[in-house]
Amino acid sequence: MTRRPDRHRARYGTYVDGPDPLAPPVDLAEALDAIGEDVMAGYSPERAMREFLRRGSQEREGLEDLARRVAEKRREILQRHNLDGTMQEVRELLDRAVLEERKQLARDVDLDDTDRAFAEMQLENLPSSTAAAVSELSSYDWKSRQAREDYEKIKDLLGREILDQRFQGMKQAMEGATEEDKARINEMLSDLNDLLEKRNRGEDTAQDFAEFMDKHGDFFPENPEDLDELLDTLAQRSAAAQRMLNSMTPEQRQELMELSAQAFGSPELAQQLDRLDGNLQSARPDLNWGGSEEFTGEEGMGLGDGTGALQDLAELDELSEQLQQSYAGARMDDVDLDKLSRQLGDQAAVDARKLAELEKALRESGYLKRGSDGQFRLSPKAMRQLGKALLRDVAEKISGRRGSRDVQRAGAGGEFSGATRQWAYGDTEPWDVTRSVLNAVVREAGAGPVVEPRSSVVEPRSSVVEPVETLRPRVRLTIDDVEVVETESRTQAAVALLVDTSFSMAMDGRWVPMKKTALALHQLIRTRFRGDHLQLISFGRYAEVMEIEELTALDAMWSKGTNLHHGLLLANRHFRKHPNAQPVLLIVTDGEPTAHLAPDGEVWFSYPPHPVTLASTVQELENSRRLGAHTSIFRLGDDPGLARFVDSLAKRVDGTVTAPELEDLGVEVVGSYLGARDAKRGASDGGSVPKQGRGQDRGFGGWFGNRGFWVDE
Incomplete structure (x- = not known):
């Protein structure tokens, strides 16, 4: 027997795109109550909605909380860090190399005294400037192998840091790079500059980008889909690197420029990067290339980390503006959830997404209605919802008063109102049989199948009665199932x-x-x-x-x-x-x-x-x-x-x-x-009229009670 192929085979995977399809719908009750309160205080519905989104709800942060956290993180970055990280690391490597060289000169007995004296004089008279000292030692004949390795680490560090300024993650990726790796970097930069210059002249094609990615795609783990996407990524990083330079003191900036020529022991890298910065600025002149920040902390950052910090600050500034919602036509959809998640964590993005869903639901639910003047107003639907909530609060307060009588009668000698409620002790209204039986059926169905003995007669040879499940329908009314018909007074x-x-x-x-x-x-x-x-x-x-x-x-x-x-x-x-x-x-x-x-x-x-x-x-x-x-x-x-x-x-x-x-x-x-x-x-009805007075029952017996009078849901 041959097995027919399954044409409806399903494959399952993690849901990664769009809102959670199993998430509960947005609850508008709390939002509508808050908006109604502000509207009654004199706010326009649009402003009241903005105020609720700003304050947030009991379960999630609002825009004000998120904006405060953004500001705190920005302040923390500036107060924790400074931009001396690379210079400090270079200085430590230089001091270590000089110390090892002096040790070697002291213990090398075979070294000519004249050569030893000349070497010690060179080391003793090194410039105070780190960049100048590194440059002067470029032609020094190192006697210590360890000192030479430490000095070479300076060139390697500078090359990786400068690359990390433009290409995030390059510092780690190029650790221990060979001469061949360095040659590939220079080739990639040359080809990238050629491609960008073709773009600036309007001569590039999709084929040019495809060929570039085929050759150098391993340098770009982001896997950009086209040249524009690659340009955006590189330009934002390059602009942040420029802002970092602008944030340095003139002395720091001068030292870094001099050290850049020592990167990987070749000035070609610095020349290619300068060419790249110029091409990127020509392609994206709208970015912030001239800004600066004031870092006052004690924790030094390298060039790559500093550039990343400037990128973070730029993202935080964008998020701050988006969260303030102070510009014309602002919407919660404007908030970049990816950036928010990256800066404040996943929960912040979840809260912002819920606020966006809430804003959308309020606009589309019919609670806000745009008038002829273009302004939003509370719709009749919203007024009914607000009135229902307020009346429910009144009912709860009335039912909780002392001295009230537990009477639920909606009207003596009245007409059926069409509404029903659960029976309570003392009720004389007629039962709603249909609702009562339906309540019992729903309750029994939710309780699962009935378990009964297999037989009601015990066999003489066995005293064990085996239970068995049966689906035989059974409806048993309990007092909790009973509902009575409400009446309305004819008065x-x-x-x-x-x-x-x-x-x-x-x-x-x-x-x-x-x-x-x-x-x-x-x-x-x-x-x-x-x-x-x-x-x-x-x-x-x-x-x-x-x-x-x-x-x-x-x-x-x-x-x-x-x-x-x-x-x-x-x-x-x-x-x-x-x-x-x-x-x-x-x-x-x-x-x-x-x-x-x-x-x-x-x-x-x-x-x-x-x-x-x-x-x-x-x-x-x-x-x-x-x-x-x-x-x-x-x-x-x-x-x-x-x-x-x-x-x-x-x-x-x-x-x-x-x-x-x-x-x-x-x-x-x-x-x-x-x-x-x-x-x-x-x-x-011929009854007595109760006296009205403060603190008395006031004859509200038909509406008070420990259960309260009922409100339509």
């Missing part, structure tokens, strides 16, 4: 949330909590009480009806005036539009009324508050009471005058006053709204 409410937008709200840090409160209430009504009618009214020098998107994006209002009278006029107009709904009036303020709307429509402002302003405000609040409004006032701050005023207002209309902390403002406002609905429902 409708017309809700007016009046928020103070006077300059003191922004000045005293109450601007963002006010907006968060409005957004949480808006989300609750939009998702849980769709039959209610919410109107958001801002009042500063004058009042204005606002959509939630307008209010959350509202900049701080610095004009003077707290026109509660105008806000109440708009609220009462809203109540009259919905005569069959229960009016609920919620007022958030931190100051006494200092403005009112005159009969001619003009704003009248006076501080201290004018009696006419106070009277107009009280009269309009009385009109709210006549319309049946349940009034709750939330006083921010500790102003005694404001406290007396709002207390007297609440007494006149049988309302409530709460002085919450800023972090509890949303809890108090949402709780008051729910209490007003619950109280109305209780009265309509």
Whole structure:
């Protein structure tokens, strides 16, 4: 029987290109919360997104942290190193060679006294300059073999260091180089210069590059694909070498230039390298050839290492600019992840890649929407997500309060809302059978196959019952599987949330909590009480009806005036539009009324508050009471005058006053709204209406509880 060939044979290997396909999707929740906070504080969405990318998240570094690490590494390189490494090494080899030669002269008894005296005089009168001493000893007749070897090491070291300046890794590769190796180096440099000069004249071809690489490709482990790639690599290194020379003192630079002629014992190498530098600068004049740095450390670097350090500094400067994102059109995709990984490690590159993915996801997810003016704004989708998160926080705080009752009823005698939740002790709502059975099936399926005895009857000859796996379906309901159907109260409410937008709200840090409160209430009504009618009214020098998107994006209002009278006029107009709904009036303020709307429509402002302003405000609040409004006032701050005023207002209309902390403002406002609905429902059902008061249960039993009221996910 012949075996058919496998046409679908697969080969497996390490995944090396692109993002990790198994990585979890980017979590936008934390980013959106932070961006929403900044937007409500007055930032544009674009700036808020930039601020989040700058700060980073709890799990990964942001651009600011990465930029700080880049700056620290740059400072560390400059403060740790100096550029005397090669000169120090040459000086050590020279001193060792001279010492060995003197030892040899002292113990060589066969040496003519005149020759010994002349040699000692030469050694004694060597110039103080290292370069001049090396040059003068080039014709010296060494008596010590060890001294001659040490001196030859100087020439070899200089040749390898100078090559390492232009070709990274050449210092190690050319260690112990033969004369043949040195001849190959000179030949490669000559051919490379010829090729670059053809490029500068516009006469080179792809064939020229291919022939060059076939002949000298072993000198270039980077394996460039074309001449441009080779040019970029060589020019960047050559420019760094020039910046290193610029960073030296004039004395250091002069000594190095003189020593270069001693490289490999031939001036030809230095001539070819000078020719190469000129060709590279002509091909890439845009690189930084004239810069310099100030190295102040004690650790000396050789010419190759120093050039590498200058390359690192150039990369760090590029990364610093990319991470600052301060130029027009900046994007996280601009950050060079390879350079970041090379300079700061793989984790830094991972963090930057995640930030880039986050930026891309925010732009493409629909959370940011570009307006007609070209500026980004939070989309309705983003507003819903923010409201959901804020409402969830409010729910958790409400459910954790002392004295709350563990009641989960969403509405007595109400209609099915279409939502379900897990059954809790005391629930009387009907079961959602489909959801309950589905929960049991999913749980049983995740538990694996059922293991049963093979037979329920024990054979008389054996007392052992062998288990056997069976796939026979079995569904057993547990109490954790049961879900009940939620109901909605039939009572409708017309809700007016009046928020103070006077300059003191922004000045005293109450601007963002006010907006968060409005957004949480808006989300609750939009998702849980769709039959209610919410109107958001801002009042500063004058009042204005606002959509939630307008209010959350509202900049701080610095004009003077707290026109509660105008806000109440708009609220009462809203109540009259919905005569069959229960009016609920919620007022958030931190100051006494200092403005009112005159009969001619003009704003009248006076501080201290004018009696006419106070009277107009009280009269309009009385009109709210006549319309049946349940009034709750939330006083921010500790102003005694404001406290007396709002207390007297609440007494006149049988309302409530709460002085919450800023972090509890949303809890108090949402709780008051729910209490007003619950109280109305209780009265309509024939029940007693609980008294409202600070520190009491407030009749929120249908919404409080240790499990909290639920929020749509």
